[in-house]
Amino acid sequence: MSKCREVDIVRVDNNEIDGGVPTMDYFHWEMHKGRHFYFTETNTIASSGTREYLITTADTARRLHFTFSVDGKYITSVDLFKGTGKTAGTTITPINNDHDSTNASGATWTHTPTGTGDGTNVFTQAFGDGTNPLQASGGAINQNDEMILSRNTKYLLRITSGTNSNVVNTHLRWYEHTINLEKAT
Numbered sequence: 107m108s109k110c111r112e113v114d115i116v117r118v119d120n121n122e123i124d125g126g127v128p129t130m131d132y133f134h135w136e137m138h139k140g141r142h143f144y145f146t147e148t149n150t151i152a153s154s155g156t157r158e159y160l161i162t163t164a165d166t167a168r169r170l171h172f173t174f175s176v177d178g179k180y181i182t183s184v185d186l187f188k189g190t191g192k193t194a195g196t197t198i199t200p201i202n203n204d205h206d207s208t209n210a211s212g213a214t215w216t217h218t219p220t221g222t223g224d225g226t227n228v229f230t231q232a233f234g235d236g237t238n239p240l241q242a243s244g245g246a247i248n249q250n251d252e253m254i255l256s257r258n259t260k261y262l263l264r265i266t267s268g269t270n271s272n273v274v275n276t277h278l279r280w281y282e283h284t285i286n287l288e289k290a291t
Contacts, residue, residue, distance in 0.1 A: 136171075140207030143200040144279040145215065151267035151274055158264045159278065160195050160219040164212040165258035172253045172280040174263065177246035181220035181268030183232035184247055190262035191223025200278075211283055213255075224262060228253075234268070 127175050136142040149157050162183030178186050195216030202209055257259060266272055 109225055112209055119188075119210045130206055136283065139282065140204040140209040141280070142203040142281040143211050144203060144277065145200050146275070146277045148273065148275050149265075151231055151265070151272045153267060153270040153272075156260060156264050156266045157274065157276070158192070158217065159198070159276075160214075160221055160257065161192070161261040161263065162214040163257055163261070165260050166212060166283045166284075167257075167286070168212045168284045169257065170213055170255040170280050172255055172278075173250055174279065175246065175248045175250075175277045177244065178234055178265075178267065179244040179269075179273040179274050180271075181232070181234040181265045182245065182269075182272060182274060183230070183268065185224075185227055185262075185264045185265070185266070186229035186253075187225035187262040188228045188256065188259060190225035190260045192219035192221040192260070192262055194221070195219035211280075213280075215278075219262070224264075225260070232268075234272075253283050262274060 151157055161170075161172075176182065196220045198215035198217055200211045200215055229249065231247045233247060263278075265276065267274065
């Protein structure tokens with residue numbers, strides 16, 4: 107028995123499209139509903155240094171659909187852990203893609219958490235090479251495969267530099283979709 111997915115059909119009147127039906131992907135639809143968020147920052151990380159982000163999801167039917175990208179000037183590795191023992195940190199304020207929306211993220215976001223226990227590694231990737239700035243090449247990862255994070259769970263995103271003075275750009279993005287828990291399997 108196959109499951110059917112609920113589909114939202116949006117009618118857009120556009121006089122410039124003769125007979126065409128404009129469409130948008132779900133990520134984009136969530137932006138228009140005020141349920142899509144992002145956070146970006148740039149850090150210079152020392153050799154063997156890290157930048158960590160703690161994501162604590164709510165214990166509600168509001169599920170967090172997460173993607174991210176990271177690029178670094180030199181050797182960089184990225185790991186995502188589920189069920190971390192880390193806590194606290196400095197609060198991050200996510201930005202709603204709909205700047206007129208008053209919706210806030212249902213998750214708690216911090217950087218530089220404290221404590222121990224990474225959790226279970228659910229994503230790992232490394233890129234870049236070289237320690238000599240004249241010979242080094244950077245790289246990037248684009249985790250575009252959406253991850254639906256578990257409810258009431260802490261995740262740790264760790265970026266580690268393998269080279270001194272590594273300039274790293276981080277872009278976290280997600281939408282929060284409410285599901286009917288009674289129908290979810």
